[in-house]
Amino acid sequence: MNDDRTARPLEGCTVGVTAERKAEEFGALLTKKGAHVVHGAAMHTVPLPEDGELAEATRRVLASPVAFVVATTGVGFRGWLEAAEHDGLGSGLVEHLRSATLLARGAKALGAIRGAGLPDAWSAPSEESSEVFDHLLEHDLAGKRVVVQLHGQPMTEYREKLRAAGAEVIAVPVYRWTDPLDLDALDHLIGEIVAGRVDALPFTSAPAAANLLDRAQRLGRGEELHEALRSRVLLACVGPVTAAPIARAGLPYVMPERARTGSLVRLLTERLPGS
Structure with missing residues (x-):
């Protein structure tokens, strides 16, 4: 493995981020590893x-x-x-x-x-x-x-x-969560996933995972999204609570040994093709 790949193991990979509160921090960690990040918050936290x-x-x-x-x-x-x-x-x-x-x-x-x-x-x-x-x-x-x-x-x-x-x-x-303030960004992320332009989708909260699936269903794209998530996208959940909606949907996923954002990023670097 060359030095560039060692320093930026996610080079050439596109990762979807659905977080709202920690989106910037999470996206920065992924970008530092070389990933292209597509952000679409999947929920909004009520103050x-x-x-x-x-x-x-x-x-x-x-x-x-x-x-x-x-x-x-x-x-x-x-x-x-x-x-x-x-x-x-x-x-x-x-x-x-x-x-x-x-x-x-x-x-x-x-x-x-x-x-x-x-x-x-x-x-x-x-x-x-x-x-x-x-x-x-x-x-x-x-x-x-x-x-x-x-x-x-x-x-x-x-x-x-x-x-x-x-x-x-x-x-x-x-x-308490509601739909995200920017639904267009979430709809764009769903479209990118369905089109096969997203390699991984890490989740740091259960409501984000649940609302992503629910939003796709409301758009009439639920089956398309499920098919993409089953066959082309690496789903990674920070812990079992976050993974619950994914498990209920019968979708495959991976989890890090420690329920930490940094561990989730490391898991992506280990599991994505070329890493």
Whole structure:
């Protein structure tokens, strides 16, 4: 392998990016590796202070003491506290959560808990949601109020298991997504994929994956897109939560060993032809 290929292993490859919040950072990593990037955000994040659903969930949390709090993402947990602060409920929410047992999905969520001055009780070594909820279900949850900070997906299966164990579950929808602000860019990306001009499509969030598939269906291009994704495009998902919509669609995908953006880029350099 020559020096250029070693330094720019994605030279000659086109990679689609559907992220909104980290699109520039993600695109820069890919471009540095030599890839041509086609960007089409697949969703738009509703600003937290404007989200009435989140404010209502916070009021429900504050209505009575809670026994357990599950923090699934660092940025989400911090965002929830910041949104509460915007509504004049910030200090009250932190004090309200202080008596609860807090569980973190991973290091970033744990850091957000500590950053708020709250005691952390336990963090999942695998950083997987399933491990957090398995640990929580080992406790007696009958009649207990359990707060689950969502990270985009409704986590319906986990919430139903908690309710079956007798818990009152309060879902805090910190992230809520709508269609992207620039639908034309997403439609262009779908067209490029269908035309065979995209080599890889990495996903860093489940809503982006789900909305890409849904948008193609609404355009009447669902079957074309599925065929392209099955036969010509390398689908890569940062982790199992992100991969869920892809798996449900029966599409093949790969994942890095660590759920990190940098690991996702490295996986593309290893799997794409010529890398």
